[in-house]
Amino acid sequence: MLYKSLVRPLLFRKDAERSHEQILALLSHLEFLYGSLNDFYRVKDDRLRVQIGPLTFPNPVGLAAGFDKNAVAPKALSAFGFGFMEIGAVTAQAQPGNPKPRLYRLPEDHALINRLGFNNKGAEAIALKLERLRARSAMPEVPLGINIGRSKIVETKDAVADFLAAFERLFPYGDFFTLNVSSPNTPNLRDLQGETLLRELLAPVQEKNRALATRAKIDSKPLFVKIAPDMEFSQVDAIIDVVEAVKLTGIIATNATAFMREGLKSPAGREPGGLSGRPITKVVTSFVSHIFQVTQGRLPIIGVGGIFNAEDAYDKIKAGASAVQIYTGWVYEGPGAVKRINRGLLSLLERDGLKHLSDAVGMESRSTNQAGSYKRS
Numbered sequence: 075m076l077y078k079s080l081v082r083p084l085l086f087r088k089d090a091e092r093s094h095e096q097i098l099a100l101l102s103h104l105e106f107l108y109g110s111l112n113d114f115y116r117v118k119d120d121r122l123r124v125q126i127g128p129l130t131f132p133n134p135v136g137l138a139a140g141f142d143k144n145a146v147a148p149k150a151l152s153a154f155g156f157g158f159m160e161i162g163a164v165t166a167q168a169q170p171g172n173p174k175p176r177l178y179r180l181p182e183d184h185a186l187i188n189r190l191g192f193n194n195k196g197a198e199a200i201a202l203k204l205e206r207l208r209a210r211s212a213m214p215e216v217p218l219g220i221n222i223g224r225s226k227i228v229e230t231k232d233a234v235a236d237f238l239a240a241f242e243r244l245f246p247y248g249d250f251f252t253l254n255v256s257s258p259n260t261p262n263l264r265d266l267q268g269e270t271l272l273r274e275l276l277a278p279v280q281e282k283n284r285a286l287a288t289r290a291k292i293d294s295k296p297l298f299v300k301i302a303p304d305m306e307f308s309q310v311d312a313i314i315d316v317v318e319a320v321k322l323t324g325i326i327a328t329n330a331t332a333f334m335r336e337g338l339k340s341p342a343g344r345e346p347g348g349l350s351g352r353p354i355t356k357v358v359t360s361f362v363s364h365i366f367q368v369t370q371g372r373l374p375i376i377g378v379g380g381i382f383n384a385e386d387a388y389d390k391i392k393a394g395a396s397a398v399q400i401y402t403g404w405v406y407e408g409p410g411a412v413k414r415i416n417r418g419l420l421s422l423l424e425r426d427g428l429k430h431l432s433d434a435v436g437m438e439s440r441s442t443n444q445a446g447s448y449k450r451s
């Protein structure tokens with residue numbers, strides 16, 4: 075617990091975004107320690123293995139998008155025991171993001187608020203970076219997802235072309251892709267969650283996916299859509315319809331909330347942006363549960379929002395998530411968090427008499443079904 079008593083207080087004294095950048099820069103120089111870090115932090119146990127379509131995650135705990143937007147240190151980050159990770163969000167065009175300050179800690183609430191606004195070096199630079207990483211065998215050894223967002227200056231009517239440009243440029247480097255239509259910090263981005271616009275976006279990206287795969291003589295890449303928690307379940311149902319019609323691989327639920335601010339104790343709670351961490355744990359679990367119930371477990375769900383420990387991860391899995399991701403919980407709990415979560419999950423499986431993590435997926439939502447509320451709302 076050295077992290078919480080010593081390292082975190084030091085880090086939290088400095089500006090949030092600056093310390094984040096410094097940690098990433100430090101990690102990019104620690105790649106030579108990959109083997110030792112990986113040996114120390116990785117929990118190896120077949121009971122934790124996750125299969126989502128063609129993707130195999132050695133354990134269910136992934137690093138959520140936004141932590142390493144520019145692929146600064148993906149391999150070093152993966153050494154902290156993650157089963158998979160996402161880089162990005164990457165946009166077709168390089169962009170600086172919103173004016174600073176734009177990232178706030180809410181220590182009393184175990185939360186963060188960010189309004190970074192997709193600051194990133196753009197698809198071309200990040201593709202070149204990934205090419206260099208690949209050339210020197212510095213890609214993570216776990217599946218790597220690339221999170222794609224819309225360039226800020228692009229209008230909604232041109233959003234499809236913008237997404238396609240980034241997707242095509244990055245296609246060779248991702249093991250899977252996440253179409254991010256849920257960031258609260260890019261004006262009008264969330265309009266793309268509406269049924270018509272979503273279909274108009276997802277269908278051509280899936281078509282491009284198949285075309286690029288055929289050209290490269292490989293299978294098409296698993297595609298996910300990442301949704302916001304700021305909507306009614308009826309809107310989620312419309313998204314599910316589109317995702318199933320277009321045959322996406324699954325849904326990542328959810329991004330940070332733009333609206334929920336109830337009960338926050340920290341002064342920074344008044345800042346506009348996306349709130350993540352402990353305050354969204356329960357609401358996100360309810361989204362996971364809803365998606366699982368509506369799809370009767372057909373559609374893989376990656377649950378993300380307010381996971382700090384093994385119980386939090388297990389709740390998401392029992393609600394219906396095949397895998398989970400963390401961001402804010404990792405900042406608060408420190409480098410050992412993924413190891414503790416994976417070890418804790420093994421104990422919880424043993425406690426519940428389950429042989430494999432997949433036996434727990436949707437356990438809680440299925441029992442709701444037996445009570446009769448498994449149908450679509």
Ligand SMILES: Cc1cc2nc3c(=O)[nH]c(=O)nc-3n(C[C@H](O)[C@H](O)[C@H](O)COP(=O)(O)O)c2cc1C
Nearest residue numbers: 138139140162163188329350351379380400401402
């Ligand atoms: C500083 C910060 C930046 C983020 N950037 C992105 C991003 O670029 N793309 C994305 O899909 N999600 C982004 N997220 C959202 C996270 O991936 C995650 O969905 C959300 O924070 C909820 O998980 P958590 O409570 O574990 O943090 C960001 C979150 C934070 C805190």
